[in-house]
Amino acid sequence: AQKITQTQPGMFVQEKEAVTLDCTYDTSDPSYGLFWYKQPSSGEMIFLIYQGSYDQQNATEGRYSLNFQKARKSANLVISASQLGDSAMYFCAMREDLGSGGGADGLTFGKGTHLIIQP
Amino acid sequence: ETGVTQTPRHLVMGMTNKKSLKCEQHLGHNAMYWYKQSAKKPLELMFVYNFKEQTENNSVPSRFSPECPNSSHLFLHLHTLQPEDSALYLCASSQDVGQGAIGGNTIYFGEGSWLTVV
Numbered sequence: 661a662q663k664i665t666q667t668q669p670g671m672f673v674q675e676k677e678a679v680t681l682d683c684t685y686d687t688s689d690p691s692y693g694l695f696w697y698k699q700p701s702s703g704e705m706i707f708l709i710y711q712g713s714y715d716q717q718n719a720t721e722g723r724y725s726l727n728f729q730k731a732r733k734s735a736n737l738v739i740s741a742s743q744l745g746d747s748a749m750y751f752c753a754m755r756e757d758l759g760s761g762g763g764a765d766g767l768t769f770g771k772g773t774h775l776i777i778q779p
Numbered sequence: 780e781t782g783v784t785q786t787p788r789h790l791v792m793g794m795t796n797k798k799s800l801k802c803e804q805h806l807g808h809n810a811m812y813w814y815k816q817s818a819k820k821p822l823e824l825m826f827v828y829n830f831k832e833q834t835e836n837n838s839v840p841s842r843f844s845p846e847c848p849n850s851s852h853l854f855l856h857l858h859t860l861q862p863e864d865s866a867l868y869l870c871a872s873s874q875d876v877g878q879g880a881i882g883g884n885t886i887y888f889g890e891g892s893w894l895t896v897v
Binding site for chain 1: 781812814820827835867869884885886888891893
């Protein structure tokens, strides 16, 4: 079963409008982190925002905010006042807690949403 | 400018060639990763190194051989690749402090190396 689901393969949005990119996740681990990344056509994966499973408040970073609904296992990214430079692929990702053994683990990514901002 | 640098940015190689991808992180992190991104597929985690020790190998074919000489450098050695190995290879790093510290474990990526196997 997919751990990260992004149901919007592509979106067209008018410049200056707000955008919501959907992400649902699946985990039985009580401790986890949710991340959003932006990938322009150049290929670099740019970190945008992080939400921890125990965080009481929704994360915000400038024009980015994360609408975290734990009971629904939903972590939607909201971009306010979209700009032409926001056109890119957007990926939702999750890291589950590493357990008592510690050590490093990787991110599990969704398939992404291709966002196009139109003037 | 990203704190994770990858070279080369673009590589074209034949199926009988041997080449290497290089990654260097300037963030003081202790964990490094290789990811593969193929067209229309989610990013796939290939290898994880923590304090220079390989902790994860996600069933990657042996024609991909990672090397981590220290916490700042990571290589991916390539030999006898197939055309289906053509993809964007992304290196990443994080400062991992173990259990219960997911918040401090944001993974930062490089710009990627575009690989074409002909």
